[in-house]
Amino acid sequence: MSTSLVKFKQKGVWVHNAVAEVWLCFLVREIRSEAHAPLWLQGMAEEIELALEAGWIDGVISSVFDARLESVDKVELFLPRLSSAKDEILAQASEQQAVNIDKFDASSAFVIPEILMLERLFAHPEEISEPWKVFTLRDGWRIA
16 A cells, blocks of 8 residues: 655655545545635635545645645644544544545554544644654554
């Protein structure tokens, strides 16, 4: 399974593409569920949807977040949506072996640690010094 680097504020985490697709779908759904989402946030959702439809997530996850979340105020508006999407994903992952949304699915074994890393990237990018990746070990997961 291939991986992609999700970047924000010159920091990044590596996630499996399937996890990124699931995460982006839940994120778009969360943004779309809000009747009065700001126009810039609606634009972000539209850009992500187009990339998902085309199967070209690398372009989105390497550029859209810095372009759309250019101020502290916008990041603060984005974080609750990110958190809600994360909560929905983790709830499904804790009950099933795979998380499914639309035409995308990802193994819960990958989803859980990677979604938590993504939340940390956006909530606390200063904590990430090098691009992080989850590695599986016999005794569990290690973030490096």
